Each structure stands twice: as structure tokens, then as C-alpha cells.
Amino acid sequence: MKVTFWGVRGSVPAPGPKTVRYGGNTTCVELRTDDNALIILDAGTGLRLLGEQIVSRKEKVNTNILLSHTHWDHVCGFPFFIPAYIPGNSITFQGPVHYEQSLKDVMVGQTQYAYFPVRVEDMAANIQYKDLKEGSFELEGLKVHTRYLNHPVLVLGYRFESPKGKIFCFGTDTEPYYNVFGEGEDADPDAQNIADDLNTRIVDFVRDADLCVWDGQYTPDEYKIKQGWGHTSTVQCMEMGMKAGVKQFLYTHHDPTRSDDALDKVLEDSRKYLADKGSKMQIGAATEGVTIEL
Numbered sequence: 001m002k003v004t005f006w007g008v009r010g011s012v013p014a015p016g017p018k019t020v021r022y023g024g025n026t027t028c029v030e031l032r033t034d035d036n037a038l039i040i041l042d043a044g045t046g047l048r049l050l051g052e053q054i055v056s057r058k059e060k061v062n063t064n065i066l067l068s069h070t071h072w073d074h075v076c077g078f079p080f081f082i083p084a085y086i087p088g089n090s091i092t093f094q095g096p097v098h099y100e101q102s103l104k105d106v107m108v109g110q111t112q113y114a115y116f117p118v119r120v121e122d123m124a125a126n127i128q129y130k131d132l133k134e135g136s137f138e139l140e141g142l143k144v145h146t147r148y149l150n151h152p153v154l155v156l157g158y159r160f161e162s163p164k165g166k167i168f169c170f171g172t173d174t175e176p177y178y179n180v181f182g183e184g185e186d187a188d189p190d191a192q193n194i195a196d197d198l199n200t201r202i203v204d205f206v207r208d209a210d211l212c213v214w215d216g217q218y219t220p221d222e223y224k225i226k227q228g229w230g231h232t233s234t235v236q237c238m239e240m241g242m243k244a245g246v247k248q249f250l251y252t253h254h255d256p257t258r259s260d261d262a263l264d265k266v267l268e269d270s271r272k273y274l275a276d277k278g279s280k281m282q283i284g285a286a287t288e289g290v291t292i293e294l
């Protein structure tokens with residue numbers, strides 16, 4: 001498998017000189033199987049650049065775009081994905097179901113004239129939509145497992161297992177489950193047990209990953225005031241990765257306010273944290289334009 005990052009920024013694009021090294025586009029990851037089949041994870045603004053590369057190579061597109069969820073930073077690149085306008089191309093969106101609207105309604109809704117000048121009906125590619133739940137399926141020769149994560153809307157994490165036995169896990173827009181009735185001595189023990197069990201399921205989900213790309217938007221101090229916003233702190237990421245035996249862990253969904261220099265510092269602190277724990281897990285930050293081969 002080859003994993004290429006086209007967008008690694010969280011919440012809103014953050015272009016400019018202070019984010020040029022790690023990148024300012026919102027979430028989009030290109031996954032190529034060993035047979036070079038294309039699977040795309042999320043359709044943030046990075047999808048536009050991936051589309052340009054595909055068109056420049058004159059590559060015919062028959063792809064699945066797997067969505068973590070439909071918050072706008074994860075879908076707003078779709079109307080700018082040129083392969084969607086080319087006849088003969090085929091795109092299938094798969095993502096978590098919503099209580100109020102189908103996946104198709106949400107994706108098509110963002111091309112209403114109130115938001116965008118071209119209707120999805122005017123796109124010439126064959127575009128399909130498939131609601132996904134927790135489960136397992138085969139895609140382009142990979143085993144894919146999905147797992148619900150913890151965010152204000154339904155979010156799915158993805159685990160890919162290649163025929164060569166390599167494992168790539170991707171989870172964004174999530175934070176560890178916690179006891180919403182409070183912690184400490186007054187905490188409801190049943191609620192705490194439920195939260196602990198759910199977190200154990202997530203550890204099992206990323207177990208033994210060769211590469212785990214996970215939401216690490218906040219520093220521990222930021223997390224203290226943003227608990228419940230649906231993003232993970234770096235220390236929570238590292239603890240999860242160490243428990244699961246992850247080999248290489250990359251933070252993604254970088255906070256839009258995080259400059260390149262600040263992200264360097266986050267990584268420096270993280271490496272110290274892991275060294276203190278005696279962990280050999282590699283830690284890094286997903287970086288636009290970088291490809292990792294598994």
C-alpha cells in the first residue's frame with residue numbers, strides 16, 4: 001500500500017507562510033493498493049490537488065471515496081474534483097449514515113445554487129453513494145474494517161489490511177470516550193466502565209498497525225478546555241498507539257492555528273514523552289505531499 005497526504009489540516013484550510021511545510025489543505029488521503037487501485041479517504045480541499053494530478057496523468061478514475069463523516073472540512077473539496085466532470089469516470093462515495101439525511105442528500109446539498117454555481121447533476125462522471133455502518137468488507141483486494149469513533153456526529157474510522165499483511169489505520173475527528181457524568185470519586189462507575197470498554201475497542205481497532213494516522217489536533221493543555229469538541233490530544237494519541245502496538249503513528253487534522261514551528265515543538269515534546277516511557281513507536285505529523293509505502 002502507498003499512502004499519500006493531500007490535506008492534513010483540521011477544521012478549515014489554513015494556507016500561508018506559517019503552514020507551508022506541513023500544509024494548509026483540509027483532509028484528503030490517497031491510498032494506492034499494491035495493484036495501484038485508487039481509494040480516497042475524505043474529500044477536503046486536498047482533493048482538488050489530487051484531482052489535478054490524476055487529470056495531468058490522463059488517468060481514468062474508477063474510485064471509492066471513503067468519508068470519515070460529512071463535516072464541511074471533509075467534503076468541501078468534492079465540487080473542485082475535476083475527474084467528477086469527466087465522462088466515463090466513476091466515483092462511489094461511502095460514509096456513515098445520518099439520522100436526518102442520506103449520504104447522497106448531504107453530498108449533493110453542498111452544490112445547491114446557494115453554495116456553488118454548478119449542480120452535481122451537471123457532473124459527467126457516474127457518481128454513486130453508499131451508506132456505511134460499522135463492519136467489514138473487501139475493497140480493491142484489501143480487507144476494510146470500519147469502527148464508530150467519538151465526535152458530535154457519527155464518524156467512521158477505517159482499518160485496511162493488505163494481502164501482504166500490512167495494516168493502515170485512519171481515524172480523524174475523534175476523541176477518547178469519557179465519563180460525561182464527571183470523573184474522580186463522584187463518578188458513576190457504570191458510565192466509566194462503558195467509556196473504558198469503548199476506548200478498549202478503539203485500541204483493538206488500531207492494534208498492530210504499521211501506520212496509524214489519527215486526529216491529534218490538540219496539545220494536552222488545549223484539550224483541557226476543548227474536551228467534547230471531538231478531537232484528541234497528542235498524549236491521548238500516544239497512549240492509544242503504545243497500548244495497541246502501533247509501529248508508526250502520525251498526527252493529522254492539525255489545528256488551523258498551529259504553525260509549522262509550533263507543530264515541530266509538539267513533535268519534539270511527543271518524542272520526549274515516548275522516550276521517557278521507553279517506547280519505540282515512531283511519531284510524526286502527516287505532511288502534505290508526503291508518501292509512505294507499506
Ligand SMILES: [Zn+2]
Nearest residue numbers: 011071073173
Ligand atoms: Zn474535521
Ligand SMILES: [Zn+2]
Nearest residue numbers: 069071151173
Ligand atoms: Zn468533524
